[in-house]
Amino acid sequence: MALWRGSAYAGFLALAVGCVFLLEPQLPGSALRSLWSSLQLGPAPAPPGVGSPEGRLAAAWDALIVRPARRWRRVAVGVNACVDVVLSGVKLLQALGLSPGNGKDHSELHSRNDLEEAFVHFMGKGAAAERFFSDKETFHDIAQVASEFPEAQHYVGGNAALIGQKFAANSDLKVLLCGPVGPKLHELLDDNVFVPPESLQEVDEFHLILEYQAGEEWDQLKAPHANRFIFSHDLSNGAMNMLEVFVSSLEEFQPDLVVLSGLHMMEGQSKEFQRKRLLEVVTSISDIPTGVPVHLELASMTNKELMSTIVHQVFPAVTSLGLNEQELLFLSQSASGPHSSLSSWNGVPDVGVVSDILFWILKEHGKSESRASDLSRIHFHTLAYHILATVDGHWANQLAAVAAGARVAATQACATETIDTRRVSLKAPHEFMTSRLEAGSRVVLNPNEPVVEWHREGVSFHFTPVLVCKDPVRTVGLGDAISAEGLFYSEVHPHL
8 A cells, every 4th residue: 555655645746746747837947856866766758849959949940930021912823743653763774673782873874774773772772863764665655563562652744834733722822833844743733733724634754762761771782771762764855845825924924933854854865855955944044024033943964965065055154053953063063163173972961061062053153243143042941951141232031031941851751741850860060161162161050040041252152051851751743832832932022
């Protein structure tokens, strides 16, 4: 009986302390822990995530993310769209009778063996990549196996469609999407997305998204990060067939923001076709009324000549860019930028190196008094952090924009409405230099003030870490969601 009374006594005291903990959260934590310890009941409980770096950072973001004073009303997006078939890369390749050998990158896939080698190469690095599959019959055979796979899921795909879908989640925005939209894709799109009749086609374009998880193994192969490998035999998007429809639709729709993507899909085309099409892209952009910003979303590429042409011809015609670490380094290598001797990133991309390349893009190809260029904003995103670089005097609310982009990366990857601090981790560098080419400043990360700002010769940088999802539900379309969210919270100055 005495033993029972002692247990009950301890239980009632524990309950009382718990009530104090909940009703008086402002009491010093040390006082509560001391009271709890004196009862010899073990360590005091804490609400999940409270006080952790992840919890503090998420709370700080929420306070920083405010809507801009001037908001977009009508957003036009084009020109690549498809249906994404998403499934486990390892399981599909096993179903195809393939086994992992030596990884090898292929700029274009011609066979199942090329697919296996390229997938092994990028899974081993934990890096995202996208490739064109040249053999139509082989691709359709693989696509049929993938599409009928029990665990395969069908989603809206293509940068333009994904960005349009993300914008459409805001009911006060009108969204126009121009791209090759087949019946399955049309069914998957948000009701708030308007597709002009000229964009509708009888057959969907399918892209196969082979996903893998962090730590996933295939024989001796082990993925360091969760990511995906994308491939397709996509002719409509590859030829940018909907460019003219897109441009002709703008006059009637009258957008106050235009988002363009899909240039990377031309890699499977001839050099002459690429050159001609890019000239048409620039001409089309020049027809958009002055004062309407144009955002260009880049994607994985392997053709240095095509990338160089995009940098020199297309960049000056657009206002804003969105890209990740693979595209940033390849861009610098293709156009003889800083740190171009670096063959690949080793782990988390160095902030100083990234900052140098972003600065070079805006200084060499961006808006200035001496150059006929409109480019004034770059949204860079990598797994562990984001940076928004802007030419001073042209954009506002970028602190909120970069924080919003990072927040949506965490929630979308984990498929949660708000950040679940138990399912995310802070992987950004705890300290970094803002430049590797000149005397940059040293920054120590503070989760209570998660957006760091610095300036360099008329260019402002806004940096924030990302809360990386430990068990991502889906990695596809994260970059597009990030860019869309960053643009949604951005404000362009009227004199642009």
